[in-house]
Amino acid sequence: MCAVGGVGVAFTGESQLLRPPGGQDEDRFESLCLKCDRCRSVCPCSCLTIATLENGVINARTPRIDFHKGYCNFCGKCADVCPTGAILPGFDPDGDKIGIAVVDHDECLAFRGGGCERCVDACPYDAIDFSASYPVVDASRCNGCGQCEYVCPSNVLRSFSGSRSTRGINVCLEDEAAS
Amino acid sequence: MNDNKSKSPERGERTARGRISKARGWVALAFIGSVGVGLALHTGTGTYSAFGIDQIAAICPLGALETLLTGQTPTWHVLVGLAIVVVLVLLFGKAFCAWLCPTPWLQRLFRRGDGCDAEVLSPAAKPTEDGRPQSVEPAESNRDEGFRTVETERADGSSLDQEPEQPAEVGDAEQVEQQVENASVRALPPVGGARDGFHLDARHAVLGGALVSTAIFGFPVFCLVCPVGLSLATIIAVWHLFQFNELTWGLLVFPAITIAEVVLLKHWCHTICPLGALISLISAGNRTFRPKVDESQCLREKGADCTACITVCPERVDPHMPMIPECTKCGKCVEHCPVQAIKIPFLK
Numbered sequence: 001m002c003a004v005g006g007v008g009v010a011f012t013g014e015s016q017l018l019r020p021p022g023g024q025d026e027d028r029f030e031s032l033c034l035k036c037d038r039c040r041s042v043c044p045c046s047c048l049t050i051a052t053l054e055n056g057v058i059n060a061r062t063p064r065i066d067f068h069k070g071y072c073n074f075c076g077k078c079a080d081v082c083p084t085g086a087i088l089p090g091f092d093p094d095g096d097k098i099g100i101a102v103v104d105h106d107e108c109l110a111f112r113g114g115g116c117e118r119c120v121d122a123c124p125y126d127a128i129d130f131s132a133s134y135p136v137v138d139a140s141r142c143n144g145c146g147q148c149e150y151v152c153p154s155n156v157l158r159s160f161s162g163s164r165s166t167r168g169i170n171v172c173l174e175d176e177a178a179s
Numbered sequence: 180m181n182d183n184k185s186k187s188p189e190r191g192e193r194t195a196r197g198r199i200s201k202a203r204g205w206v207a208l209a210f211i212g213s214v215g216v217g218l219a220l221h222t223g224t225g226t227y228s229a230f231g232i233d234q235i236a237a238i239c240p241l242g243a244l245e246t247l248l249t250g251q252t253p254t255w256h257v258l259v260g261l262a263i264v265v266v267l268v269l270l271f272g273k274a275f276c277a278w279l280c281p282t283p284w285l286q287r288l289f290r291r292g293d294g295c296d297a298e299v300l301s302p303a304a305k306p307t308e309d310g311r312p313q314s315v316e317p318a319e320s321n322r323d324e325g326f327r328t329v330e331t332e333r334a335d336g337s338s339l340d341q342e343p344e345q346p347a348e349v350g351d352a353e354q355v356e357q358q359v360e361n362a363s364v365r366a367l368p369p370v371g372g373a374r375d376g377f378h379l380d381a382r383h384a385v386l387g388g389a390l391v392s393t394a395i396f397g398f399p400v401f402c403l404v405c406p407v408g409l410s411l412a413t414i415i416a417v418w419h420l421f422q423f424n425e426l427t428w429g430l431l432v433f434p435a436i437t438i439a440e441v442v443l444l445k446h447w448c449h450t451i452c453p454l455g456a457l458i459s460l461i462s463a464g465n466r467t468f469r470p471k472v473d474e475s476q477c478l479r480e481k482g483a484d485c486t487a488c489i490t491v492c493p494e495r496v497d498p499h500m501p502m503i504p505e506c507t508k509c510g511k512c513v514e515h516c517p518v519q520a521i522k523i524p525f526l527k
Binding site: 004007027028030031032033034035036037038039041042043044046049050052053054057058060061069077080081082083084085086088089 | 225229242252255403
């Protein structure tokens with residue numbers, strides 16, 4: 001059993017994942033998640049998916065957020081059904097963050113030719129400023145709900161495995177967004 | 180496995196055979212089906228690891244214990260889930276193992292009838308002191324042999340040659356008298372199963388190892404290799420393959436680990452499974468739905484050395500015994516008793 005634990009730790013993998021709202025404390029999440037699949041199953045917006053072995057041995061089968069499949073409306077159902085509290089209830093969309101949206105200048109259509117304002121229109125929190133004719137994210141207002149990434153048309157037809165899987169605007173973990 | 184039985188010519192007394200096995204199959208299949216419904220309809224009911232509605236869910240007791248040892252503080256849901264499971268195990272014993280767990284079915288599927296529950300003793304092979312059978316033969320032949328033996332013994336009375344143990348207080352003269360008197364209907368004592376009664380074994384050591392390593396590493400370690408969790412992970416991975424085109428290593432690795440465990444480690448259920456070990460600790464307090472032998476009908480009471488119930492029992496327990504926490508309520512003894520003397524009533 002210790003060997004199994006050791007293998008788990010050895011192949012944890014570097015990838016940090018976007019967790020469901022309330023599961024942002026990664027240490028706590030890793031310790032308590034039983035990989036029971038209830039949160040992914042209950043998610044009405046389909047933004048929750050299951051991490052794979054490629055995300056690390058311990059991360060495999062845990063829930064992660066994929067904003068290509070849906071966005072988060074902070075309904076809190078995933079926290080309700082979590083049997084261990086790995087996803088803590090009481091996530092506040094006005095203060096807590098899943099992550100922060102970051103514009104990819106190479107992929108954003110507004111940077112490449114202009115005209116696209118889909119993310120600005122989609123953002124329910126007025127966190128994207130378009131006064132400069134390209135999107136600029138206000139990190140203090142953005143809570144990482146993912147609506148911008150969900151509607152972003154960039155790369156949507158090339159998002160199958162083997163091609164680039166990022167959009168013109170992508171929700172990243174807070175520390176990744178800062179760097 | 181049920182097909183074999185229904186195709187073979189059956190005697191009237193064996194018509195009930197397979198009915199409980201079929202029911203178990205349907206229950207397990209219905210559970211897997213509910214997971215499929217959850218995948219398709221976002222019901223959020225869950226899997227073997229946690230299953231319920233909204234905030235109330237039964238939880239895998241091993242996983243729950245592990246989360247309590249990681250150093251993080253789980254929410255009250257864990258304790259409620261654990262309480263639900265304890266109540267269920269007290270009520271139904273180890274029924275999870277026979278009615279829900281996919282492992283025995285996988286063993287049957289991949290081991291051609293030599294599954295978990297095929298580790299039965301032939302009627303002649305009594306358990307040795309270390310609890311292992313002297314000879315293990317394929318299940319089907321064992322079962323039939325068990326019945327033939329019974330039939331023969333009933334016909335020619337050869338079983339009467341065996342000396343049953345007499346109580347020590349019975350005097351010699353009285354003993355002879357009794358032997359003469361009961362020559363045709365002398366009751367034989369229960370044989371006893373190798374795993375009767377409450378005892379700690381290798382599974383509990385694995386359970387301890389799982390809990391200790393969880394405390395060391397700070398995450399639920401056994402979940403990584405749990406065949407129960409991984410068999411559902413396989414189903415979910417296949418679902419994602421078809422729904423989202425997600426081609427992942429899990430599609431190969433999850434079933435490979437599961438099959439390696441349940442097929443290569445032949446005695447997974449009896450010697451390794453820490454989940455079964457934990458459930459057996461709780462099921463020691465189980466007093467309901469235990470198999471009950473109607474002694475007035477049992478062939479042993481009539482002097483025939485029938486061991487059908489013990490021979491067929493996948494858990495190697497004797498339904499005659501009062502304390503059999505390893506019983507999984509699989510109903511095999513009920514189905515295979517040649518005189519239908521065994522039932523599983525609510526209270527014994």
